Amino acid sequence: MKLLETYILRRVGQMFLVALLPVLAIIWTTQVLQRINLVTDSGQSIGSFAKLATMILPSIIPVVLPFALVIAITQTLTTMNNDSELTVIDAAGARRSVLIRPIMLLAAVVSVFSFFVDNVVEPRAKTVVRQMIAETYADLLSSVIEEKTFRKLDDGLYVQISKRMAGRMLKGLFVADERDPAYELIYYAKEGAVDDTGTTLIMHEGEVHRKTPDGNVSVINFDSYSFDLSDMTENRGQATLRASDRDLWFLINPDPADKDYTIRPQSYRAELHRRLTDWILPVVFALFSLAIAGDARSHREARLHPMVSALAYAFALRWAAFYAANQIDTDPEYIAVLYAIPIVSSIISIVFLGLHKRLAIPSFIRDRMSSFWRRTQEWLLAATGRTGGDAAQ
Numbered sequence: 001m002k003l004l005e006t007y008i009l010r011r012v013g014q015m016f017l018v019a020l021l022p023v024l025a026i027i028w029t030t031q032v033l034q035r036i037n038l039v040t041d042s043g044q045s046i047g048s049f050a051k052l053a054t055m056i057l058p059s060i061i062p063v064v065l066p067f068a069l070v071i072a073i074t075q076t077l078t079t080m081n082n083d084s085e086l087t088v089i090d091a092a093g094a095r096r097s098v099l100i101r102p103i104m105l106l107a108a109v110v111s112v113f114s115f116f117v118d119n120v121v122e123p124r125a126k127t128v129v130r131q132m133i134a135e136t137y138a139d140l141l142s143s144v145i146e147e148k149t150f151r152k153l154d155d156g157l158y159v160q161i162s163k164r165m166a167g168r169m170l171k172g173l174f175v176a177d178e179r180d181p182a183y184e185l186i187y188y189a190k191e192g193a194v195d196d197t198g199t200t201l202i203m204h205e206g207e208v209h210r211k212t213p214d215g216n217v218s219v220i221n222f223d224s225y226s227f228d229l230s231d232m233t234e235n236r237g238q239a240t241l242r243a244s245d246r247d248l249w250f251l252i253n254p255d256p257a258d259k260d261y262t263i264r265p266q267s268y269r270a271e272l273h274r275r276l277t278d279w280i281l282p283v284v285f286a287l288f289s290l291a292i293a294g295d296a297r298s299h300r301e302a303r304l305h306p307m308v309s310a311l312a313y314a315f316a317l318r319w320a321a322f323y324a325a326n327q328i329d330t331d332p333e334y335i336a337v338l339y340a341i342p343i344v345s346s347i348i349s350i351v352f353l354g355l356h357k358r359l360a361i362p363s364f365i366r367d368r369m370s371s372f373w374r375r376t377q378e379w380l381l382a383a384t385g386r387t388g389g390d391a392a393q
Contacts, residue, residue, distance in 0.1 A: 009102035016072035024064050031056050055129045058122040062114045066281040070314045073289040074307040107286035115279035119248040126245040169193050184211040201227040243271040270328035273335050284342045287349035
């Protein structure tokens with residue numbers, strides 16, 4: 001590789017990491033916080049939370065990679081153009097391949113890495129997460145019901161005990177069941193125990209209060225009462241794997257006897273074609289980013305920032321691919337649409353690169369976006385000025 005190509009590759013690579021890591025950290029944090037209740041409500045350790053957070057990361061990486069690459073390419077090329085480096089490269093008679101080759105090399109590496117994560121790492125990580133959730137609910141009755149503490153076992157179901165005794169015995173039971181909208185049930189019992197199968201809570205010497213929506217309350221005393229827990233424990237310890245949890249080889253040749261596959265075979269077909277197209281998106285995004293920002297331009301030319309145009313194309317293309325992949329479940333004809341999206345986009349970008357023409361958003365859309373961007377900048381500058389003036393006073 002030539003010195004100039006190495007220079008461009010290094011700059012784009014550095015900007016790629018600068019764009020990738022903060023965005024990845026933000027999205028990862030939001031995803032982890034959405035699942036923190038699984039750990040806190042089930043009494044799991046901080047080690048379980050760290051493991052869960054780590055297993056979530058592979059599902060985010062393939063989504064963020066293409067957009068980070070778009071930002072890196074457009075920002076680097078725009079900076080080089082503003083510093084007149086692209087003009088010097090053209091004036092020196094260098095071929096355009098000097099600019100294209102290092103960027104496409106980086107895009108190819110990112111695509112291969114995305115394929116590996118999407119088809120090897122992510123399915124295994126999702127399987128581990130599902131197994132963790134299954135094991136959490138399997139240990140729910142033994143680890144969650146703690147002394148003198150309200151615990152949520154299910155939506156609308158809460159339990160408190162006064163004391164835990166030997167032999168699976170529980171003293172001072174309180175159970176609130178609001179799962180049925182037709183009535184609310186509150187159980188009090190002096191003692192109780194979970195049976196050996198873990199599917200029934202047996203309570204002794206207590207009473208149950210039943211409240212209807214109109215406010216009427218009935219009280220029933222009992223010597224012994226069985227509370228059914230089988231809905232929460234019927235599949236305990238066993239993780240049900242979905243299409244997104246399977247590796248590529250299973251999707252290509254699924255097991256006809258697999259229970260989930262027999263119920264939803266169309267979801268496996270959609271997942272297979274999504275896997276075969278998503279990994280190539282970094283290359284596609286790199287091509288149209290080059291077509292948008294890869295030529296030398298005058299500083300006096302009023303235009304929308306290339307990054308804004310490239311990200312607009314990227315979001316539109318990603319949304320179209322996502323929509324087509326979802327429609328495959330009900331309409332197999334969308335398989336051709338899913339493959340046509342990256343192929344047609346790549347061909348258009350290659351044609352524009354070959355003709356040395358600039359790929360741009362239609363003028364009426366570009367003018368509106370440019371006007372909005374200019375007003376936003378003016379508003380930010382005015383707001384900054386007011387803030388600075390207030391601080392000075």
